[in-house]
Amino acid sequence: MIYIVFAHPYPSQSRANRTLLEALRKLAGVEVCSLYDRYPDFDIDVPAEQAALERAQLVVWMHPVFWYSVPGLLKHWFDKVLTFGWAYGAGGAALHGKDCLWVTTTGGSADAYTSEGIHQRPFADFTRPVEETAIFCGMKWQPPCILHGVHDMDQAALEAQSQQLRQRLEAWLAARGEDASPLEPER
Numbered sequence: 324m325i326y327i328v329f330a331h332p333y334p335s336q337s338r339a340n341r342t343l344l345e346a347l348r349k350l351a352g353v354e355v356c357s358l359y360d361r362y363p364d365f366d367i368d369v370p371a372e373q374a375a376l377e378r379a380q381l382v383v384w385m386h387p388v389f390w391y392s393v394p395g396l397l398k399h400w401f402d403k404v405l406t407f408g409w410a411y412g413a414g415g416a417a418l419h420g421k422d423c424l425w426v427t428t429t430g431g432s433a434d435a436y437t438s439e440g441i442h443q444r445p446f447a448d449f450t451r452p453v454e455e456t457a458i459f460c461g462m463k464w465q466p467p468c469i470l471h472g473v474h475d476m477d478q479a480a481l482e483a484q485s486q487q488l489r490q491r492l493e494a495w496l497a498a499r500g501e502d503a504s505p506l507e508p509e510r
């Protein structure tokens with residue numbers, strides 16, 4: 324029902340994304356693919372990924388922001404998995420109508436993403452390629468979950484944000500008549 328595509332190159336060194344993922348992992352019907360664990364050589368199993376996406380009604384892309392964008396393996400996943408005739412183009416309707424939720428974290432604070440800040444622009448100026456990727460594939464773009472300044476957030480604040488996200492997905496499941504109790508294995 325929910326497919327989480329988790330893209331952190333060093334999952335064991337992650338604090339923010341790992342905390343977010345742990346909060347969601349045990350929800351009912353959640354399937355997690357930690358891309359860098361599963362495809363360390365970037366050799367993505369495209370049929371398996373497409374099958375997981377077909378099973379899902381909500382697709383979650385979760386990762387730290389790297390250079391105003393997604394980590395390289397998630398970009399590669401977009402390139403390989405979202406194929407013509409399957410995700411877009413003639414006959415490419417596999418993802419139509421599915422919800423897409425972007426969950427991402429930045430080192431930069433909210434103030435850093437202003438005209439006076441070090442990144443000079445609002446973060447929204449950098450989000451369009453990811454958003455449009457989902458929309459181009461016919462998915463319904465959900466308000467993203469973006470955590471800024473995660474290095475300055477203590478663990479309690481991170482946990483609180485993670486619980487809010489969990490509650491949001493519980494509500495999403497409840498709206499579809501799904502019980503939010505566990506569990507699908509990680510792949």
Ligand SMILES: Cc1cc2nc3c(=O)[nH]c(=O)nc-3n(C[C@H](O)[C@H](O)[C@H](O)COP(=O)(O)O)c2cc1C
Pocket residue numbers: 331336337338339340341386387388389390391392428429430431432473474
């Ligand atoms: C290669 C690299 C590029 C990064 N680029 C950005 C960036 O463009 N903007 C930003 O705000 N933070 C950037 N960061 C900081 C990460 O977003 C931050 O370390 C991450 O969100 C922390 O999450 P984690 O605890 O799950 O690792 C970058 C970090 C690395 C290692």
